[in-house]
Structure formats: C-alpha cells, structure tokens
Amino acid sequence: MKLLDCPVIGKRPISEFDYLGEVRVPPSQADELVWADYVFNRKGAPGVLRERWYHRPTGRWFVFDRDTLTDEIVAVVDAADVRYEEPRYEIPA
Amino acid sequence: MTALHLSNRDDLRGYLLTGPGSADALSAAGLPLPQAQLSAAASAEALVARTxxxxxxxxxxxxxxxxxxxxxxPRADSVLALKGEGWIALMAQVCQYDFRRMQPGDWLMTSVAGVNCWLYHEINGALLIGFDSGYDHYMNELFHTLVNELGGHTLNEGDAR
Known part of the structure; x- marks a missing residue:
C-alpha cells in the first residue's frame, strides 16, 4: 500500500486522495501555440512539483510541494498563495 | 476488559455548523467546543468535532x-459503537490506521472498508464509527460479521456505555 505522508493529517493511504495535478495558471492572452502547450503538455521531469490533492474522508483540499522523485511532501502551501484572477477571454469573431 | 460487542448509537442526532458564529452557537447551546482543527470534545450528552x-x-x-x-x-449519519477486547484487531481488518496509537478523546477521519468515516474514541473505551447512512446496510453487515467471527456479540438497541 502506498502512503502519502501529509504534514497536516499524517500518513494516509493514497487511495483516500484524489490527485488534481499540478497547480497551473491558464494564460490570459496567448496565441494558439501557447494554448496548445498549456492544454497538452505537462512537466514530467522528477523534481518538486506544486500539486493539488483532495482528501475525501476529511473533505479537505491540499496544495503540496511534492518531490516526485522521493514522494516527500516538501511543503504545505496555503491555498490563498496559489489564487489567481480568472482570465477574461475574448471569443474570436 | 469486556468481550467485544457492537451496537448502534441511534440516540445521536448529527448537525453540521458552518460559517461565522458557529462556535458561538455551540457555546450558547452549552455544547463542548474543541479548539484545534480535526479534534473533538465530548460531554455526557454530546460530541463536537472541529472540522x-x-x-x-x-x-x-x-x-x-x-x-x-x-x-x-442536520446530518444523516449512522453511528456504530465498538467496544471490548479485540476491537483493535477488528479495525485492523478494515482500516489501514494503526489503532494502537488512538487514545481516548482522539478524533479521526479516514476510510473504513472503503467508506469515508469519522471515528471517535470515547473515554469509556468505545470506538464510535460514523458514516453516511446510505452505507448503513453494508457497514452493519460487515461489522456484525467481523464481531461474530472474533467471538463477540452484537446488539440492535442501546449503546456501548
């Protein structure tokens, strides 16, 4: 069984969590190439990645800085620190 | 240590309080008020957890x-009470948490037999297991079977006190 060692709630089975992926900010003004990169490409190299996780039994969302090589949670990030303005998109004529 | 037994705590009514003023409302009703998040406080007639x-x-x-x-x-939780010798061995069959570490007064929210549950270890030694009542039949069947396998007995009425 794989465990996620959460600094807030302790070691829990990974099956108690939903993984929401890397915290990413959509581009506000971008051409098709930038949008394609945002939509289709992900960082796959080992290293510290800022990710969203959801723990179902407590109903809590977490933002972790996780080392994807060692699986260590390096830091718990305040959700307010990853907040961003919703971009205003213009629909092409 | 008494023999392992299981009962339903149908006497408990559950509520979720949220937003500013929730702590004041609990205090005004004379209910216990836990300080730390993900902890619980109990009185003779009530259990309150800060989530x-x-x-x-x-x-x-x-x-x-x-x-x-x-x-x-109002919440629609079913609550089981497990008490007596062997309760830790029983819980080891349905949950990954190491219940040898759980002390009276401890609160835990985890998955039990695949169901999201809250657990509270009462001062009298009983373990309360709360979950959405939609899983009532499944959880009752499971826990009754396990208690019987481990030589305990189950009660349909009353509580674990």
Whole structure:
C-alpha cells in the first residue's frame, strides 16, 4: 500500500486522495501555440512539483510541494498563495 | 476488559455548523467546543468535532440542546459503537490506521472498508464509527460479521456505555 505522508493529517493511504495535478495558471492572452502547450503538455521531469490533492474522508483540499522523485511532501502551501484572477477571454469573431 | 460487542448509537442526532458564529452557537447551546482543527470534545450528552476553521460537526443525545444557528444543517449519519477486547484487531481488518496509537478523546477521519468515516474514541473505551447512512446496510453487515467471527456479540438497541 502506498502512503502519502501529509504534514497536516499524517500518513494516509493514497487511495483516500484524489490527485488534481499540478497547480497551473491558464494564460490570459496567448496565441494558439501557447494554448496548445498549456492544454497538452505537462512537466514530467522528477523534481518538486506544486500539486493539488483532495482528501475525501476529511473533505479537505491540499496544495503540496511534492518531490516526485522521493514522494516527500516538501511543503504545505496555503491555498490563498496559489489564487489567481480568472482570465477574461475574448471569443474570436 | 469486556468481550467485544457492537451496537448502534441511534440516540445521536448529527448537525453540521458552518460559517461565522458557529462556535458561538455551540457555546450558547452549552455544547463542548474543541479548539484545534480535526479534534473533538465530548460531554455526557454530546460530541463536537472541529472540522474546519469555522466548521463543526455536532452529535447530540436526547438530553442536550440543539444548537440554533442560521447555518446549522442536520446530518444523516449512522453511528456504530465498538467496544471490548479485540476491537483493535477488528479495525485492523478494515482500516489501514494503526489503532494502537488512538487514545481516548482522539478524533479521526479516514476510510473504513472503503467508506469515508469519522471515528471517535470515547473515554469509556468505545470506538464510535460514523458514516453516511446510505452505507448503513453494508457497514452493519460487515461489522456484525467481523464481531461474530472474533467471538463477540452484537446488539440492535442501546449503546456501548
């Protein structure tokens, strides 16, 4: 069984969590190439990645800085620190 | 240590309080108020857990006053009470948590047999297991089977006290 060692709630089975992926900010003004990169490409190299996780039994969302090589949670990030303005998109004529 | 036994705590009514003023509403109703998040406090007739910065879950018996608050919603939890010798061995079959570490007064929210549950270890030694009542049949069948396999007995009425 794989465990996620959460600094807030302790070691829990990974099956108690939903993984929401890397915290990413959509581009506000971008051409098709930038949008394609945002939509289709992900960082796959080992290293510290800022990710969203959801723990179902407590109903809590977490933002972790996780080392994807060692699986260590390096830091718990305040959700307010990853907040961003919703971009205003213009629909092409 | 008494023999392992299981009972349903149908006497508890559950409420979720959220938003500013929730702590004041609990205090006004004379209910216990846990300080730390993901901890619980109990009195003779009530159990209150703090599940967020201004969010609380309250389970109160017939003798306690219901909290009055604009954002107080009834919950539909079923609550099992497990008590007696071998309860840790039983829980080891359905949950990854190491219950040898759980002390009276401890609160835990985890997955039990694949169901999201809250657990509270009462001072009298009983383990309360709360979950959405939609899983009532499944959880009752499972726990009754396990208790019987481990030589305990089950009760349909009353509580674990």
């Amino acid at each position: 967020g910065s201004d969010e609380y879950m309250a389970f109160i018996g017939a003798g306690a006053q219901q909290p009055a608050h604009e954002w107080c919603f």
